[in-house]
Amino acid sequence: MTARDGEQPAIRRDVPRAIHAQISEHIRRHIAAGEWPAHYRLRSEPELAAEYGVSRGTIRRALATLIEEGLLRQVRGRGTFVTSTTIEPAIAQKLSTLSEDFAGQGVVTFTEVLECVLISPPRPVAALLDLPAEARVLRLVRLRSTVDGPVALLHNFVRADVAPGIERVDFTQSSLFGVLEDTYGLRIDTARRTFSAEAASPEVASALGLDAGAPVQYLQQVTYLEDDRPVEYSDVWIHSGRLHLTSLLQRR
Amino acid sequence: MTARDGEQPAIRRDVPRAIHAQISEHIRRHIAAGEWPAHYRLRSEPELAAEYGVSRGTIRRALATLIEEGLLRQVRGRGTFVTSTTIEPAIAQKLSTLSEDFAGQGVVTFTEVLECVLISPPRPVAALLDLPAEARVLRLVRLRSTVDGPVALLHNFVRADVAPGIERVDFTQSSLFGVLEDTYGLRIDTARRTFSAEAASPEVASALGLDAGAPVQYLQQVTYLEDDRPVEYSDVWIHSGRLHLTSLLQRR
Known part of the structure; x- marks a missing residue:
């Protein structure tokens, strides 16, 4: 750090404050x-130890405090990173669901079910789900929130013929994926997701606590x-101020 | 099709129009x-042949016309799909670049270089690129357009120490990736991409031909x-009316 920004390390041995606490504070x-x-990767523990002129144990203790505070996170094999202030599920990268990603990151979410009824699918949905127009689909409308407020409005259309009673x-x-897989024994395999930025419709805006547009x-x-x-079609709108999608990509 | 929407197949053998052309038109x-x-998967060729009461060769000819027109596309091992009217690079899924994806899809793009200079990196960029504040980085600002107009504004910051003369x-x-890999022999391995919806700043709006906000x-x-x-940091703004990001995801 010293070499980087020209400051002296902020460690003083003549004050009563513990060295690891001084490093955390720095x-x-x-x-x-x-x-x-966000996403800045800290230098390795041995490098930080050398820069601060302390033992690796002291560095580890300083980092542990910041990890506990949620400011840093460690990724096995990749290092220690500054945490993002927005939640960042990896749903651009793998076919997990928001709820699975939240659970994996230890984020507590609440789900409100706004609608859960059988309907005749709109024609484009029927086509994408490979269904005749007279088929019935589940229309499931949910709002997912964290303690900060609503993060996502989800409209799912699910084939009811493969999940009777859903x-x-x-x-x-x-x-939803849990029910399809565990209750109905369906094997979900792939999904095609498309991402774009939209202006919030009045319905979406009101659900997510945003201004229309x-x-x-x-x-x-x-x-x-x-x-x-095809088993399911969905439209999902996400509050970008509260949740960013993220993807760790490999070149080859 | 007959079974699906209750119409008779629109094929008439008593008119002078070729059967395959009637099917294309239908x-x-x-x-x-x-x-x-968009993304609707057509039934298989044998199924379509049975439904229209024609040979597979006739179906293939009808589909070939629509593929040539860009309305359908065939994906090996997955079938024939209705094409999206927006371009859909898979950059949410793999670490390819927009230019590589465009080339792979046969989309012609134009690149305007708005800036290509060495600068001192802003502090957050220096941190993410693991550089001291006095280092120099390439600031590359480009606007990519298709025949429909601008689709993406790209701000890249590239470490100049690993690519002298860039x-x-x-x-x-x-x-950019081509130059880093081919000219400088660098081995690009992974990237972390984060996706969100933003209101266009005046600069972004003006570049992409949108209204501010x-x-x-x-x-x-x-x-x-x-x-x-780390070798490169970038901010990219995409015109969602002209280009959607897409990802084909596997559950396991």
Whole structure:
């Protein structure tokens, strides 16, 4: 750090404050000042130990404090990173669902079920789900919130012929993919997701607590079973101020 | 089709129009009416042949016409799909670049280089690129357009220490990753991309031909080399009316 920004390390051995706490505080200030932005990778523990002139144990203790505070996170094999202030599910990268990603990141979410009824699918949805116009689909409308407020409005259309009785499931407690896989034994295989920015419609704006016309992240998805039948179509609108999608990509 | 929407197949053998042309026209009408939306997967060739009461060769000829017109596309091992009217690069899924994706889809693009200079990096960029504040980085600002108009504004910051002389490259002709890999022999390995919807700033709006405040798809990226050094940071703003990001995801 000294070499980097020309400051002396802020470690004083002549004050009663523990060295590891001084280091935590020094790092905390870098983050607060925006000098170390979200996703900044800290130097390795041995490098930090050398720079601060302390033992690796002291560095580890300083980092542990910041990890506990949620300012840093460690990724196995990749290092220690500054945490983003927005939630960042990896749903651009793998076919997980928002609820699975939230659970994996330890984010507590609440689900409100706004609609859960069998309907005749709109024609484009019927086509994408490979259904005759007279078929019935589940229309499931949910709002997902964290303690900060609503983060996503989800409209799902699910083939009811492969999941009879699905309209009676309590989706405040169960995830859609979980029910399809565990209750109905369906093997979800692939999905095609499309991402774009949209102006919030009055319905979306009101659900997410935004002004109508505000930018929202829009996802459209068709999910396929292992036997290649489409099983689900969804429209998802995400509050970009509260949640960013993220993807760790490989070149080859 | 007959079974699906209750119409008789629109094939008449008592008119002088070729059967395959009648089938193309019938499919074209389904697409134009929005009954078969983007990404709708057509039934297999044998199924279509049975439904229209014609040979597979006739079906193939009808589909070939629509593929040539750009209304359908065939994906090996997955079938024939209705094409999207917006361009859909898979950059949410793999670490390709817009220019590579455009080339792969046969989309002709034009690149305007608005800036290509060495600068001192802003502090957050310096941190993400693991550089001291006094280092120099390439600031590359490009606007990519298709025949429909601008689709993406790209701000890249590239470490100049690993690519000396990069400010003299003509980026109207060369892609950034291509130059880093081919000219400088760097091995690009991974990138972290974050996706969100933003309101267009005046600069972004003016570049993309949008109103200020209009929703734009925003991507932020840090790219790493094989030896784990960060090499490039970028901000990319995408015109969602002209280009959707897409991702084909696997459940396991």
